[in-house]
Amino acid sequence: MIVETKNLRNVVLLGHPGSGKTSLAETMLYESKAISRHGDVESGTTVSDFTNIEKERKNSIFSSMMHDKWKDSKINIIDTPGFDDFVGEVISSLKVADTAAMILNAKSGVEVGTEILWDYIDQLQTPTMFVVNQVDSEKSNFQQTLEQAQARFGNKVLPVQYPLNEGAGFNKIVDALRMVMYVFPEGGGKPTKEEIPDSEKDKAMDMHNALVEAAAENEEGLMEKFFEEGTLSEDDLAAGLRIAMVNHEIYPVFCVSAIKNMGTGRVMGFINDICPSPADRPPAKLEDGGELVCDDKDKTTIFIFKTMSEPKVGNVSYFKVYSGRLNAGAELVNADTGATERFGQIFVVNGRDRDAVEGLNAGDIGATVKLKNTHTNNTLNEKGVNRKIEKMHFPEPRVRQAVVAGGKNEVEKMMKGLHQIEEEDPTLKVEQSAALKQTILHGQGQLHLDLVKYRLEKVYSVNMDFVKPKIAYRETITKMAETSYRHKKQSGGSGQFAEVHMRIEPYHEGMPDPASLTVRDKEIIDLPWEGKLAFYWCIVGGSIDSKYKNAIKKGIMQKMEEGILTGSYIQDVRVSIYDGKMHSVDSNDMAFMIASGTGFKQAFNQAGPQILEPIYDLEILCADDVMGDVMGDLQTRRAIIQGMDSDGHYQKIMAKVPHAELYQYSSTLRSLTQGKAKFSRKFAEYSAVPHDIQKKLIEEQNEE
Numbered sequence: 247m248i249v250e251t252k253n254l255r256n257v258v259l260l261g262h263p264g265s266g267k268t269s270l271a272e273t274m275l276y277e278s279k280a281i282s283r284h285g286d287v288e289s290g291t292t293v294s295d296f297t298n299i300e301k302e303r304k305n306s307i308f309s310s311m312m313h314d315k316w317k318d319s320k321i322n323i324i325d326t327p328g329f330d331d332f333v334g335e336v337i338s339s340l341k342v343a344d345t346a347a348m349i350l351n352a353k354s355g356v357e358v359g360t361e362i363l364w365d366y367i368d369q370l371q372t373p374t375m376f377v378v379n380q381v382d383s384e385k386s387n388f389q390q391t392l393e394q395a396q397a398r399f400g401n402k403v404l405p406v407q408y409p410l411n412e413g414a415g416f417n418k419i420v421d422a423l424r425m426v427m428y429v430f431p432e433g434g435g436k437p438t439k440e441e442i443p444d445s446e447k448d449k450a451m452d453m454h455n456a457l458v459e460a461a462a463e464n465e466e467g468l469m470e471k472f473f474e475e476g477t478l479s480e481d482d483l484a485a486g487l488r489i490a491m492v493n494h495e496i497y498p499v500f501c502v503s504a505i506k507n508m509g510t511g512r513v514m515g516f517i518n519d520i521c522p523s524p525a526d527r528p529p530a531k532l533e534d535g536g537e538l539v540c541d542d543k544d545k546t547t548i549f550i551f552k553t554m555s556e557p558k559v560g561n562v563s564y565f566k567v568y569s570g571r572l573n574a575g576a577e578l579v580n581a582d583t584g585a586t587e588r589f590g591q592i593f594v595v596n597g598r599d600r601d602a603v604e605g606l607n608a609g610d611i612g613a614t615v616k617l618k619n620t621h622t623n624n625t626l627n628e629k630g631v632n633r634k635i636e637k638m639h640f641p642e643p644r645v646r647q648a649v650v651a652g653g654k655n656e657v658e659k660m661m662k663g664l665h666q667i668e669e670e671d672p673t674l675k676v677e678q679s680a681a682l683k684q685t686i687l688h689g690q691g692q693l694h695l696d697l698v699k700y701r702l703e704k705v706y707s708v709n710m711d712f713v714k715p716k717i718a719y720r721e722t723i724t725k726m727a728e729t730s731y732r733h734k735k736q737s738g739g740s741g742q743f744a745e746v747h748m749r750i751e752p753y754h755e756g757m758p759d760p761a762s763l764t765v766r767d768k769e770i771i772d773l774p775w776e777g778k779l780a781f782y783w784c785i786v787g788g789s790i791d792s793k794y795k796n797a798i799k800k801g802i803m804q805k806m807e808e809g810i811l812t813g814s815y816i817q818d819v820r821v822s823i824y825d826g827k828m829h830s831v832d833s834n835d836m837a838f839m840i841a842s843g844t845g846f847k848q849a850f851n852q853a854g855p856q857i858l859e860p861i862y863d864l865e866i867l868c869a870d871d872v873m874g875d876v877m878g879d880l881q882t883r884r885a886i887i888q889g890m891d892s893d894g895h896y897q898k899i900m901a902k903v904p905h906a907e908l909y910q911y912s913s914t915l916r917s918l919t920q921g922k923a924k925f926s927r928k929f930a931e932y933s934a935v936p937h938d939i940q941k942k943l944i945e946e947q948n949e950e
């Protein structure tokens with residue numbers, strides 16, 4: 247049966263690791279009878295965490311799609327991993343969700359993960375509800391969690407419920423929207439409804455009025471009705487709350503115990519009654535600045551938000567229908583690659599399981615297999631339509647490792663596997679670095695990279711190892727030097743002869759022409775590895791024929807590419823060729839290349855050679871109580887603190903840190919702060935390495 251757009255609810259579960267997203271998804275499926283057996287994370291039996299690595303680690307690593315039915319609605323549930331290493335999965339899930347359920351752990355309140363995720367929600371303005379989970383645990387503190395959320399996200403955070411008998415004996419929820427108390431049986435499940443006890447009535451009524459007011463404020467006409475009648479009808483209230491959620495004017499708060507299955511049904515009831523359908527959201531943005539309304543009567547447009555390969559099946563492409571209807575057997579044209587793709591089978595998904603359906607309406611989420619040339623972030627349209635849904639943007643990598651294959655004959659297999667994983671995961675980059683002569687894997691954290699290794703070994707049967715990645719140093723000079731070099735070789739018949747005199751200086755933009763030389767010609771060359779070579783031709787009286795100019799330049803460029811101190815690229819040098827000698831028979835291009843290259847090396851060594859290192863801008867977000875440890879650790883990394891900012895219970899530290907000091911920073915930070923810190927980094931500039939480090943680097947190079 248094809249579900250109507252108005253009855254669709256796309257809900258993404260977000261939250262700090264361990265808050266209970268996967269457990270809640272399982273309980274939602276169980277409570278709605280989509281599954282008959284209630285699995286759990288501890289024994290690796292949930293629908294959501296279905297891959298071996300997730301079962302092993304007892305953490306989600308991939309987002310997973312599920313769906314169930316609750317009253318009139320089909321609820322598409324997307325469970326996401328909490329670890330920041332897998333933020334790509336969060337970004338793609340949020341792209342297609344119409345409600346975000348932010349899971350808070352009642353034991354720990356607002357956590358770093360909550361903060362980070364909020365930024366993504368804020369960017370997309372996804373309607374959001376908070377679900378405070380684990381109110382059955384001994385250390386649960388609902389009130390404190392609520393207050394933290396209000397302190398951090400403002401007074402739009404409005405409780406709909408609160409628990410009674412919080413902790414091990416938790417069994418009651420006071421619901422201020424329905425003005426009723428739910429009392430749960432021993433093992434959880436369907437509660438009985440009871441009247442709110444007198445002792446709680448005032449508190450519940452105050453909460454109720456706050457909700458009614460928030461609803462009335464957001465819908466024209468409702469405020470008037472509210473003043474006239476002193477309350478709102480159930481339908482008016484629902485409509486007002488829905489609009490308030492869509493406008494980010496209210497973030498309702500619920501409390502549950504996912505493990506004990508208490509409160510989940512009510513959360514799904516709220517999703518059914520109040521949460522927006524895809525058609526209640528503002529139109530989707532298109533790449534060309536246009537908009538697309540979610541309308542099942544319009545032409546068909548779908549967007550691929552995730553691709554995952556499965557053994558024996560190949561790529562599984564997950565999509566959302568943005569408009570029209572997608573029927574099995576339909577042909578759509580990929581607006582990004584031009585490929586015409588046939589959707590032979592369309593599936594709805596429950597974790598590992600896929601069920602074929604005849605079609606999906608605008609707003610719905612599904613999967614297909616066997617597309618030929620379609621990737622994540624592509625839009626496909628019915629023939630004659632050329633829309634492109636605004637693409638998802640993924641963060642730059644934060645960590646890197648060099649990789650080597652287990653054996654020589656495994657290199658090709660390893661690269662194939664890496665590229666396949668890269669295709670699935672837009673937050674991962676594989677780079678064959680010519681400068682470093684290494685294959686570098688860039689990712690979001692060490693865990694992210696470890697997972698690539700695990701998958702290569704288990705899925706692609708290739709052994710690989712991580713080795714320390716080299717640093718992309720650069721070399722330059724700090725003062726002027728002059729040399730003359732003669733290359734001369736006499737071997738039997740014709741010999742080789744070339745002599746070149748040059749002056750070299752540190753290059754910077756806008757510097758005056760070289761003093762006391764006559765500039766005949768100059769060229770500022772943008773080097774392929776960034777930085778410049780300023781090449782000046784200052785030959786007077788024809789001591790070197792200008793036909794050798796290119797060979798001389800080539801000889802210098804070659805040395806700049808090879809590097810002189812550490813085998814790193816040389817940059818920002820001005821070379822002025824001002825004299826030399828040639829021989830009518832023995833001079834040729836090769837001789838001049840050798841003379842200029844060797845002469846350049848001599849001059850370079852006399853010109854105060856300097857190694858430059860890449861510096862990164864680091865931004866760290868950490869909890870108050872680990873701030874001292876984070877700062878102390880930064881001091882051991884030659885960091886220069888640029889500033890600090892406090893943001894709620896969190897501190898933001900901005901620092902400049904040499905790339906060489908960031909090796910395995912993500913793991914160190916995680917263990918140093920017990921996961922209470924996150925960081926991002928961005929290349930900032932090249933800067934001179936300190937004298938002692940330069941000495942060490944040159945010694946290392948000589949040993950090699």
Ligand SMILES: Nc1nc2c(ncn2[C@@H]2O[C@H](COP(=O)(O)OP(=O)(O)OP(=O)(O)O)[C@@H](O)[C@H]2O)c(=O)[nH]1
Nearest residue numbers: 263264265266267268269305306328380503504505
């Ligand atoms: N007491 C109690 N424990 C819970 C509850 N919900 C989840 N847990 C436990 O908390 C742990 C983490 O639960 P998950 O459901 O895996 O948490 P998650 O948010 O999916 O974690 P990530 O996938 O790592 O982001 C597991 O050991 C669960 O058994 C709850 O309501 N009460």
Ligand SMILES: [Mg+2]
Nearest residue numbers: 267268305306
């Ligand atoms: Mg999980």
